[in-house]
Amino acid sequence: MRAKFALAAALTMSLLTACGDKSATASKEIPTIKVGYIVQDSVRPGLVVAAKQLGYYDEEGVNVELVPVDSVPSGIAAVSTRKLDLFSLSVRALSSIAKGGDETFIGGVATEGSSLVVSKENSEIDFRDFHNLKGKVIGKNPADPIELIFKDYVKESLGAEYTDDYIQWKDFDDNNVLLEAISKGSVDGGFLTTERVWLAEERGLKEAFDLAEFLPEYLCCRLTSTNATVKEKRDALVAILRAQIRAEIDYKNDTDKVIDALEEFTKQKRDHIIRYVGVHKDYAVDAFTDFKNPLSTNLMYNKIKQYDDVSVNFGFYERNPNVDLKEHVDPTLWQDAIKELIDRYPDVPEYKELNEFFLKDSSEYWN
DSSP states (O other): OHHHHHHHHHHHHHHHHHHHHHHHHHHHHSOEEEEEEEGGGTTTTHHHHHHHHTTHHHHTTOEEEEEEESSHHHHHHHHHTTSOSEEOSOSTHHHHHHTTOOEEEEEEOBBOOEEEEEOGGGTTSOTTSGGGGTTOEEEEOTTOHHHHHHHHHHHHHHGGGOOTTSSEEEEOSOHHHHHHHHHHTSSSEEEEEHHHHHHHHHTTOEEEEEGGGTSTTOBOOEEEEEHHHHHHHHHHHHHHHHHHHHHHHHHHHOHHHHHHHHHHHHOOOHHHHHHHHOOBOSSOOOSSOOBSSOBOOOOOHHHHHHHHHHHHHTTSSOOOTTOOGGGGBOOHHHHHHHHHHHHHOTTOHHHHHHHHHHHHHTGGGGO
């Protein structure tokens, strides 16, 4: 009898141990994805961060390790060498792609984030009327095609009246140097990133207009990987996108929930976070959310193509005849993610709405 009991106990322990081993193995099988972010800009990849803080990555079956990097070039290089699986800032991997790099975009992170700030002498002028830009010296970033897209927008708006010397464009490699120039009045105004706009206002300078008033949802940060990583870790990347899309629904329907998550992670002042990504626009928009500098998972192939075309046209890099841009933009991961979420949450119409914007903003991919 004792022998039978001992045998039964041994079998029970064996089964428990086996279950424990299986559980441990399953735990080890949960994929880990390394996502790079820049600490001082950690509000920008807000959905990347919020999905982590809200536990959505865990719920979607993927472990995300947020890895700080010191600059955009460092982040892109880390993705290229596969030290990172994803980088959450910048569309500037396009220049590496043109040189034969393997980078690919799988989703969006954020859009917009620049304004025209003018000197005190020009603070009462309405620069939304482009006629008032005539003869003005305006500072811009020579490495950013967005200001060049705006230049073309002004040219198209004014028609034959616009000439090459209509506006005196002056290049500044550093936003802080440009801010000083505006403060001193050595330029009439300049395009500053959102963070510098606040610093400018503290100096008594004025925001003339948000660039997005004329270029809605212009391109900023893209979720960047490589084709090799996508091939190897596709399911995990789709899970990441599901988590971030869930955070985007929160961003629209329960904004405080996302702001709380960002405040906890970044340790930045709540007012700063709200001003950056939680202020509603006072002008018409056609987008999933109506925030300034909106957080968004939307891939936006059409805008990526526009950014690439302008970059080539203005000589930022040369067009590579051996590179097909569509082979470095993969919308299918996002589509797989949204399909599962729509099936999972049929009573949440925002998922279908988000998908409609996705299809519209990447329509040229399928043409």
